Amino acid sequence: xxxxxxxxxxxxxxxxxxxxxxxxxxxxxxxxxxxxxxxxxxxxxxxxxxxxxxxxxxxxxxxxxxxxxxxxxxxxxxxxxxxxxxxxxxxxxxxxxxxxxxxxxxxxxxxxxxxxxxxxxxxxxxxxxxxxxxxxxxxxxxxxxxxxxxxxxxxxxxxxxxxxxxxxxxxxxxxxxxxxxxxxxxxxxxxxxxxxxxxxxxxxxxxxxxxxxxxxxxxxxxxxxxxxxxxxxxxxxxxxxxxxxxxxxxxx
Amino acid sequence: xxxxxxxxxxxxxxxxxxxxxxxxxxxxxxxxxxxxxxxxxxxxxxxxxxxxxxxxxxxxxxxxxxxxxxxxxxxxxxxxxxxxxxxxxxxxxxxxxxxxxxxxxxxxxxxxxxxxxxxxxxxxxxxxxxxxxxxxxxxxxxxxxxxxxxxxxxxxxxxxxxxxxxxxxxxxxxxxxxxxxxxxxxxxxxxxxxxxxxxxxxxxxxxxxxxxxxxxxxxxxxxx
Numbered sequence: 237x238x239x240x241x242x243x244x245x246x247x248x249x250x251x252x253x254x255x256x257x258x259x260x261x262x263x264x265x266x267x268x269x270x271x272x273x274x275x276x277x278x279x280x281x282x283x284x285x286x287x288x289x290x291x292x293x294x295x296x297x298x299x300x301x302x303x304x305x306x307x308x309x310x311x312x313x314x315x316x317x318x319x320x321x322x323x324x325x326x327x328x329x330x331x332x333x334x335x336x337x338x339x340x341x342x343x344x345x346x347x348x349x350x351x352x353x354x355x356x357x358x359x360x361x362x363x364x365x366x367x368x369x370x371x372x373x374x375x376x377x378x379x380x381x382x383x384x385x386x387x388x389x390x391x392x393x394x395x396x397x398x399x400x401x402x403x404x405x406x407x408x409x410x411x412x413x414x415x416x417x418x419x420x421x422x423x424x425x426x427x428x429x430x431x432x433x434x435x436x437x438x439x440x441x442x443x444x445x446x447x448x449x450x451x452x453x454x455x456x457x458x459x460x461x462x463x464x465x466x467x468x469x470x471x472x473x474x475x476x477x478x479x480x481x482x483x484x485x486x487x488x
Numbered sequence: 489x490x491x492x493x494x495x496x497x498x499x500x501x502x503x504x505x506x507x508x509x510x511x512x513x514x515x516x517x518x519x520x521x522x523x524x525x526x527x528x529x530x531x532x533x534x535x536x537x538x539x540x541x542x543x544x545x546x547x548x549x550x551x552x553x554x555x556x557x558x559x560x561x562x563x564x565x566x567x568x569x570x571x572x573x574x575x576x577x578x579x580x581x582x583x584x585x586x587x588x589x590x591x592x593x594x595x596x597x598x599x600x601x602x603x604x605x606x607x608x609x610x611x612x613x614x615x616x617x618x619x620x621x622x623x624x625x626x627x628x629x630x631x632x633x634x635x636x637x638x639x640x641x642x643x644x645x646x647x648x649x650x651x652x653x654x655x656x657x658x659x660x661x662x663x664x665x666x667x668x669x670x671x672x673x674x675x676x677x678x679x680x681x682x683x684x685x686x687x688x689x690x691x692x693x694x695x696x697x698x699x700x701x702x703x704x705x706x707x708x709x710x711x712x
Contacts, residue, residue: 256694256696287696287697288695288696288697289695289696350697367697368697387697388645389616389645390613390614390615390616391510391613391614391615391697392615392616392692392695392696392697393697394697396697423697426613427508427613431611432508432610432611432612432613433608433609433610433611434611470508472548473696
């Protein structure tokens with residue numbers, strides 16, 4: 237096998253605080269984290285969206301994403317496929333929130349957040365989601381997949397990682413990692429990212445972002461885009477986007 | 489004009505394309521029977537004007553809250569179809585006739601179902617709708633079917649149904665129609681009532697997942 241047959245994964249991610257959070261005197265309650273699996277087997281990205289009403293939502297979101305990424309990168313998971321790792325990462329995030337609630341002596345519900353985790357592990361790509369966070373995967377030009385968790389009928393309803401039903405509400409999927417482009421996002425981007433009727437990924441939104449990430453986009457620029465009027469005109473919520481793309485690895 | 493363009497569903501699509509904001513539907517179900525004549529209907533009309541101005545003055549709620557007005561006084565009348573708060577101008581209501589409350593509730597629930605279908609068809613996210621019933625009397629028609637539908641809809645989390653009784657209202661029957669305890673209006677405090685409704689709708693229409701929408705206190709207008 238030649239070195240060029242392998243792919244290297246690039247991650248670009250950022251959050252931006254929403255106008256409604258600024259108005260209410262809240263900071264950004266979204267969080268993201270990325271990491272590399274041991275032995276260059278792949279990458280992981282986690283995005284969590286803290287509930288606007290929960291007192292410690294920002295802490296919950298950052299704790300959940302850090303725990304999810306740490307779990308995915310653990311040596312013990314090295315032989316597992318991407319979906320199994322993603323589901324385990326969500327479980328670890330929930331466990332971290334339970335532990336934090338005890339150590340900080342705060343109600344678990346005060347740490348409420350939704351979460352989406354994507355793990356590329358070798359040839360497999362896995363996604364696991366609780367709540368209305370979402371994952372979009374493009375495998376080739378026409379094969380678009382959307383993974384999103386249970387959400388209620390109404391805009392202000394969803395299931396949180398802190399909910400008692402978090403385990404049954406976890407939605408997961410497994411795909412082929414080869415040549416995939418991946419976006420992990422909080423629900424603040426839903427109006428831009430998805431067709432409101434069919435729920436399908438909005439290709440004109442994602443394709444330029446994937447191209448940008450592959451070209452070497454950086455976190456700060458992506459953050460500036462998420463904070464720009466082009467996004468702000470459509471949503472007053474916090475927004476977070478993590479992009480995972482492949483690039484041909486240069487032969488050494 | 490072509491037939492397709494005049495079809496309501498086509499017009500819905502245009503409306504939602506112009507304003508893709510999430511919607512929060514609110515049906516005002518108002519008793520305009522003969523007993524409301526005089527000071528009561530005048531205070532109700534003033535309350536409606538205050539409501540329109542207050543919701544319409546909130547930059548977010550004016551694009552998100554949709555108001556429909558259905559009256560029951562002699563006949564059931566859809567006075568205002570669902571209208572975005574920014575465009576809502578209440579008509580001046582007059583009072584006359586009996587109190588067909590049961591039929592009015594059923595019309596309100598039918599209109600809400602149709603509106604939710606329009607939201608879904610057009611991919612517009614929405615909040616749990618409200619039905620807000622105000623009466624000073626008792627139903628003069630069959631209200632049991634309507635009450636069952638209200639209970640079923642509340643059970644399914646399909647709406648929030650609030651009932652307010654003005655002096656003279658049959659609070660016992662209202663209590664059987666609404667799942668939530670009906671509230672008794674203090675005197676003719678319609679202005680305070682509608683300011684409360686406006687604040688509640690402004691709060692709901694800006695809420696995010698997980699928000700425990702604790703409604704503002706009702707002691708400004710209700711007998712507690």
